[in-house]
Amino acid sequence: MYQPREQFQSGHRFAIEFGGAVLSFERVTDVLRRQWPVIATCVAAALTLVLVYLATAQPMYTANARIMMDTRQTQVLDKDSGTNSALIDTGFVDSQVEVINSDDLILSVVRRLHLTEDPDFNGSNPGALAVVLGKIMSLFESGEPPSQDRIEHAVVEAIQKNLRVERVLQTYVLSLSYKARSPDKAVKIANAIADAYIVGALEAKYQSTKRATEWLQQRSVELSEQATASDQAVQSFKAEHNIVGTSRGLMSEQQLSDLNTQLVQARAGTAEAKARLDRINAISDQDVAQTTVTDALNNPVITRLRAQYLDLQAQYSDWSRRYGATHQATINLANKMEELRKNIADEIHRIADAYRSDYEIAKSREASLDKNVKDLVAQAGHTGQAEVKLRDLESAADTYRNLYNNFLEKLQSATQNQSFPLSEARLISTATKPDRKSSPRTVLALIGGLVGGLCLGFGCAFAREFLSDVLRTPGEVEEELGVKCLGVLPDVRPPSKASALLSKSATGSAPDLSRYVVDHPFSRFAETLRNIKVSIDVARLTREIKVIGIVSSLPKEGKTTVAANFAQLIALTGHPTLLIDGDLHTRSLTRELAPNAKTGLVETLNDPASLGYHVQRSKETGLDFLPSVVASRLVNSADVIGSKAMAELLKSLREHYEYIVIDLAPVMPVADSKAFSPLIDAMVYVIEWGQTTRSALQESISGSEVLQKKLLGAVLNRANPKMLKRIEAYKGKHHNSYYVEHA
Template sequence: MNDWQTDKRQMASWEQPAGSEGPQQTLPLTEYLQLLWYRKKLILAITVFVAIVGWIHVNQIRSIYTASSTLLLGGQQTQPVEIDAVLKRDYWGDQVLAEMEVLKSRNLARKVVERLKLQNVPEFNPGLREPEEGLFDFLDYLDPRRWIPQSWKDAVKEAMGGETRVDPVEPPTGSEQEDLAKATATNILKGKIKVEEVEFAGVVIISVSSWDRNLAARIANEYPEAYIVDKLEARFEATEKANTWLSEQLAELETKVGESERAVEIFRDERGLGDVAGGGLLDRQLSELNSQLIVARAELAEIGARLEQIRLLNVGNTNRLATMTEVLSSPMIQQLRSQELEVLARQSELSLEFGPRHPRMLQVQAELGEIRERIELEVSNLIAGLENEADFARARITQLEAGIREVQGEFSEINQDAVQLRALEREAAANRALFETFLSRFKETSSTQGLETSDARVLSQAEVPGGPSYPNRRQQLTSIVLMGFLGACGLVIGLHFLNPGLRSPEQIRQSLGEYVLGVIPLVSSKAPMYDYVIDKPQSGAVEALNSLKFSLALSDPDIEMKAVQITSSVPEEGKTSLALSLARVEAASGKRVILVDGDLRRSSILRKLGMKPGHKGLSDLVVAGDVELEDYILRDEKGRMDIMPIGTAEYANAGDIFSSLRMEHILGQLKERYDLVVVDAPPVMAVA
C-alpha cells in the first residue's frame, strides 16, 4: 500500500464515531476567555463605537444645577409682649411634616413664580423654548409622510370633500394667557423643588434644580423668604379674623349680659323676693316643728311601751304590779297596798288561833278581797289614764305633722322662686364672666396686632452651584462603555453558539475521537502566511508547521512520509494557504518539494503566487498518459519548490482523477523525484 492510499485512509478516519452527539457547546472559563481574546478586535470596535455614541449622547444632555438653602422651623423668638397667640405655634413632631407640606404646596410655588416672574423664563414656559436638536432627530426624515409635498396633501383633501369644519375656539385673552403661563410655571417649579428634613432638628433643606445655576440659587433663596412672608401674612389675617370675630361676639355678649341682668330684677320684683335670705324664718319654724314632732313621737312610744307592759302582766298578780313605776307612783294604790299588807298580817296572826272557817278568818278574807278589788280598779283607772295620754300624744303628733306640711308648702313655693332666681343670677354671672374674658382677649389681640414675628428663620442662604448635579457625565459614560463592552462580549459568545463547530483540540477529540496533529496560528502580518514563513523563518507559525510535519511523520512510524494530502470540509477554510506554507517550510529546510494543485473547482495556487493561469498541469497529465513531467511543472523561485498546477483539461468529478490508476502512477513518479509531495485536494463536503 503506497503513501497515497495511507493519506486516503487518514482522510476517512475523520468521520464522526457512531453514537457521538456532536460538538459540545459548553465551554470552560479558559476557553471563554480565549474566545473573547480571539475576537478582541470586534469587541474593541463595538466598545469604541458605543463609547463614541454614548459620549455624543451624554454631551447632548442638558446640565442641571441644584442649589440648597436651610430653614429653621419653630426657632425661639423674643416676643415683645408675652401673650398666648391666637394661633397655636407648635412645629415639632407632626407639625414639622405639616410645614414641609406647606413648603411643597402649590400656593407657595405660585407666589415664588409671581415674585421672580418665572412665567417669562423659557425653562418654566415651554412656549418660549426654541426647538432642540437631538442625536436621533434625523430619524424624523424617515417618516414617509414628510416625503409627500404639502400641495399634494391639500389636493387630496380637496378631492375628498375638504377638511371637516370645526367651530373655532375663541383664543384666550391676555390675562388668561398670563394665568395659564403662571399655572404652567407653577407645575414645573413644583417638580423641581425638593424639601428634606434634618431628623430631630426642626431644620429643613430646600433644594431647587434648574438649567441656570444662578436661577437655581435665586429660587432656593426666594423660597424661604416667600414661606416666612406667607406665614406672617397668614398670622396677620388670622389675627384680623380673630379681632373681627371677637368684636362680633362682644357685641352679642354685651346684649346677653344686659338682658340676663334685667331678667333677674324683673323676676325678683314680680315674686316679691326682695331678699332671698328671708326664707330663713321658715327654716327656723320648720326646724322647731320637727323638733316638737320628734319629742311627741318619743313620748307616744314611751306611753305605748308602758301600756303594753301593763297589759302583758297578770292583773291579779298584785305583787308584780306593785313593782311597776306607775303603780308605785300612784298614792291610792300605795295606800291600798298598805291596807292589804295590814290585813295580811292580821290574817297571819288569826290563822295561829283560829281555823279557816272561823268567822273572824272569813271576815279578814272578805276585807282582803275588797282591798284587792279596789287595787284592780285603780290599775284599770291607771291604764285608762295612760291610754288617754297616748291619744293626746297622737293628736299632738297629728297637729305637728299638719303644721310641718303647711310650713313645707310655704317653703317649697319660696324655694322654687329662689331656685329660678338663682338660675337667672347664675346665667347673668356667666354671661358677665364670658363677656369680660372675651373683652380681655380682644384687648390682647388688638395690642399685639402689627407686632407679629416669624418663628422660622433662614439658617443658610443658597450659593451659586459650581457644577451641575446632573448628569454625572463621567459616571454615565463609564456605565455606557462598560455596557458596550459587556454587550460586545455577549455578542461574541452568542455568535459563537449560533455558529456551531469544532474550535479546540478537546472538542475534536471528544466529538470525533481523533487527535489534532497540529495547530497553526494566525499571523498578524499583512502578508499572507505562505510569504510570512519565508520572511520570518524563526516565527511561531514556522514552528507550528514543523510540529505538524513531525506529527505527520510520527502518525505511522513504519512508513516514510513522502506525500501529504491537505483538504478541508468546505471552501475558504485555509487549506491552500496551509499547503503552500507547509511546502515552502519543507523546501526551506533543503528538501525537494513539489506542490500539486488538485482543486478542480476553486484552484487558487497560481493566483496566490502571482502566476498567470492557463498552464498545463495535473488534469492534462492524467489525460495525456506517459509523457515527461517537466512539461507540467512550474518553478516557485521564492519558495524554492516546484508546482504542478491543476491544468486545463476539464473533469466533471474530482474523484475520477484521484481514484484513477494514472493518478497513482503520477504520484509514484513524483515521490521518486521529490522528498515530499504536497497535494492541495478539493474540500471534502464540496465534492461529496
C-alpha cells in the same frame, strides 16, 4: 457533539467563571492590551464631550435658605399641651417639601417679583440651542401668541426645575436651594420663596382659624338651641307626669322612703302594745296582791295600794291571833283588805283597758301606713316607664349642655388664636450671595468624564471580547478545538486599493500571494509556515504523515494561499513535495498556479499512468502541482474525491513524494472534505482571524469524527498586523526583530 478540552489553572493564578468563560488576571490583561485603542477612544470622546460641555455651559449659582419646623411657638396659647405635643410627624415635614414646590406658592413669587418680564424667564434672550428647539417646536404648535396664564405657568415650571427642597437628615429643617445664572437673582428668588412659604403658612393658618371660628359660632348657636329645647322637654315631661324633684331625688321616692320608715316604727309600736296587753291579761288571772303582779306592772297606785294591803294583812294576822278571826275588828280589817284587793283589781283592769286602747290605736296606725305604702308602690309602678323616658331626656339634655359648653370654650380659644396667629415654620438661615458657581463643576466634570470614559471603554472592550463569536488568539483556538494552534499568520494582502495599485506600479504586476514565502522567505508568514512543518515533522516521528490536507470551515478564509505557500516552503527545503488542488468546485489553486492547464486530477483518476503528463513542476522551487480542470461543476465531486481510485492514486504518490499537500474544499458548504478525510494522514485547519465564528467552527468539526481524529492543529490566518502587535506586546519589542516582511 465535540467538546473543547478542559481548562487547567495553576494554584497561584486568580480566575473566576464569567458567562461561561474563564476570566483570569492574565485574560483581563490580554483584553486590555488588545482593546486599549477602544478604551482610549472612549476616554477621549468622553473628555471631549466634557470639555465641550464646560465650554458651552452657562455658569449657575446656587443660593440656600433653611426653614425649621418648630411647634414650640404654637404652644403659647395651648395651656393643655404636653411635652410630647411638640413632636412633629415626619410625614408632615416631608409634606412641607411639596408645599414649597407647589404651583400656587411659586406663582405668587412669580407675580410678586414680576418674573414674567425677566429676560431669563420670558425667552427674550435665549441661547442657540433654545432657538433651535423653539423653531422645531413651533412647527407643531399653533401660531397664536401665548396667553398670560401660559407664560406664568412656563415661568413656574422653569423655577421648579432649578428649585431643590429637601429634608436635612432626620431633623425638622428644610433646605431650600435655588440655582440661577446670576448670584443676585438666585438669592432674591430663594429668599422670596422662603418668605412666601412663611407668609403662606401664616395666611393658611389664619384662614383655617377664621373658618373654624365661623363654623364654631354657627355650631354653638345650634347646640344652644338644642340644649334649651332638651331642658324644656325635661320640664314638660315632669309636669305632664307629676314628677317633682327635690335635693334628695324625686318627691315620690322620698315619700315612699319616709312611709317605709314610719311603717317599720308603727309595726314595732304595735308589737310593743300587743306585748303589754298580753302581759296585763296574764296578770289579771293571778292574785293581784302578789309581789310578781306588782313588780310586773310597776304602777305607783298599785304599789301604794299593795303596801297598804300588806300593812293590813300584817295587822290582820296579829289581830286574828290575838282576838280571833271572828272578832269584829278582825273582820273589819278583812273587809278593808278585800276592798284594797278590789281596788288593785280595778286598777289593773283600768291599765288593761288603756293597753288595749293603745294596741288598737297602734294597729290602726300601722294599717293606715301600710295602705299608704301600697298606694305609693302602685303609683311608682305606673310612673316607672315615665322615669325611664325622663332619664333619657335628662341624659340628652346633659349631653347637649356639655357639647355646648365645650364648643363655647373652643370658640373663645379660636377667637383668641385668630387675633394671635403663629406658624410652625420659621426661617433660621436666609440665603446669601454665593461667591462661586455651583455648576458646572470643572474638576468634578473632568473626573466624571474620565471615569465614565474608562467605564465605557472597559465595557466596550470586554463586550467586544466576550460577546464576539470570533477567534483572535491561539489560546482561544486551543480552548475551542482542543488541539494545538500551530501559529498565527499575518494578513499579507494589500491593506487597501491604493496600496495594491502602489505595489503593482512598483513591481510591474500585482503581488502574488500564492508565492509569498518565495518572495519573503524571512517574513513572519514564512516562519509560521515553517513552524507548521516542524510540528508535522515532530508528529512523523511517531506515525506516518505524508498526505496533509489543508481545510477551512467556510470559503474565502485563505486556505488556498496557505496550502500554496506551505507546499512551496517544503519544496524549497529539498523534499519531494506534491501540491494537489482538491477543491473541484472553485479550483482557486489551479487558477493561481496553473491557469493554462488543460488536464489534471480528474484525468489522473481515470488513468493513473498518465500522472506525469498532468503534473506541473515549478523550476524555481521544485514543487510539483496537480491541478483540477473540469468543464463544469461536478455533481458527484465528493464521490470523486473520496473514491477508491483516489485512494489508489495516493498510495502510488506516497512512494514518490515525502509530502503531499492537498487543498480541500470548505467543510460546511460541501461534503468533499468529510469524504476525503479517511484518505489523509493529518489535517491542518485554517481559521480566518477575527472572522470565523466559534459556532461555525464547532459545527464544522463536530460533523465528522474522522476529521476530528485526523486534525493535527489549526492556524489563524489573515491576522491584523497592528492588532497582532498589541496582542503580543507581552513578548517584548524585540520579538519581531528577526522578521523581514519586505524583500
